[in-house]
Amino acid sequence: MNKIIFQIGILLFLFGLAFNSCKSSKEALEITDKERIAFSETVGDTIEIKSDATEYEIIIIEPGFNFWLNSIARPKGFYSQPYLENRNQILVINWNQRVLQPLRFNPNLYELQINYDPNIDYGYDVNFKLYNYFIYFQRKYNQRLGPWLPRI
Template structure:
């Protein structure tokens, strides 16, 4: 009879250890000291995202982003426009959802909605700089705007 009583206890212990080992592990970003220095800089040169042909424009005033874009980010042409459009659509959706939930997400980080329509061709430059701003933002503020780890 003692063997029968031990089985549920043993099963419970195995189940407990299994559940504890299945907990998600938080991913940490490998941010270099050079990149951290740019995050802490006070360089506030605005980055204008514009496409003369389509007449769409975004202006980003984020300390350190301009320098980060020119020194750390992948160069223009590295990503295809369709890749950038797909990633931007995902990240804009997440961003806009967070803007609408200031009690849950820091309203100092998510201040304004982004009007981005995936069916509109904004051109390569707009998509490139918007995508890189999202990467910069995620790495600087340790945020995730989609299922992808923000890498450079």
């Protein structure tokens, strides 16, 4: 009898865990008033992300991103370069998969693939700005490119 009660208890516990893990994958992000200002910008910012040592560059034309990067994003040095490289690798893979699926994902959001090779050292500045663009993009357009919430 105790064995049956114990087994029922385990089943209820497992059912509770399964039920609790079925939350919506899109949790609401708390957007600050300062971010709303950045997101509402209509004048295009052009940010060039490049490294003189590697000859690689990324050009981002996104209204409000420069303001967001300078006033809201974590400062340079907050993240290590290996952290940024690991995150960028995952985010770029997900981004590129969405570019290749225009019927499933908005082709106006995901226009061009990003050629990011994890075996190339792009330098801290390139990785820092690319990572922050991904955070900005996910928060502005309520997207999720990785397994974690895009937090500041």
